[in-house]
Amino acid sequence: MCNKVIQVEVIIPTQTKYLDLIGSIGEHIAKDLEDFSGDREALAYHLNLVLTEATTNAIKHASSAMQKDTVKITIHIHDNELNIKVYDHGQGFNMETVPVPDLDQPKEGGMGLYFIRTLMDSVSYTRLDDGNVLEIIKYL
Template identity: 70%
Template structure:
């Protein structure tokens, strides 16, 4: 059981040079999980990838330069539940209409949401009055 309570809120400019920073935050959080008995390396890799992909998607697809030129990531860990929210100011999308990648003819894009969905336990995307929120949950039991 992970009894750690961690809350991290990060706001960075929508530039790809910050992707390494965002990914490394996920890795550092795993190192702080005192009671976690699972595979730390695997979890660190997953969080790095998920945070990097989610942030890259905002930079590439959901940035509205007229409204905001930042991306906000909120990471909250409490009682074995890792809860990540990535906020964007773009036009939004329907998560259920994003097709699975074509593995027979792979392309350089289109894999991010697939990876996020396959590594995490719950992924939702909602439109709110001031922004959109990609909400990601990982149970650490």
């Protein structure tokens, strides 16, 4: 597998109307991957979903003190690794304490992180000097 290096960086206001844009970028990247032998349509949907969920999460956790807060999203593909980083300026949260949803007792919330964890290969959430970053890795 030898995809060309792709690097995308997008900065959006903390408004949900931009979710379509962010998700669509992931979908397009999946559809245009040069060397990918898996289910391309499924990967396109999954990247759309993961970017949508991660960005929604960042918007929810955005700093209320900053009226013009933004979310930065980077997507980087090198060799067979697809790396997504979503930066927020909020208080952050402890990802380890987010419970795994009980699928036999479905609830309305709490599925976003479950999707990211289930569909991707690695997820971490790290505190930075000026916010937090959710890093997601998918091996292609």
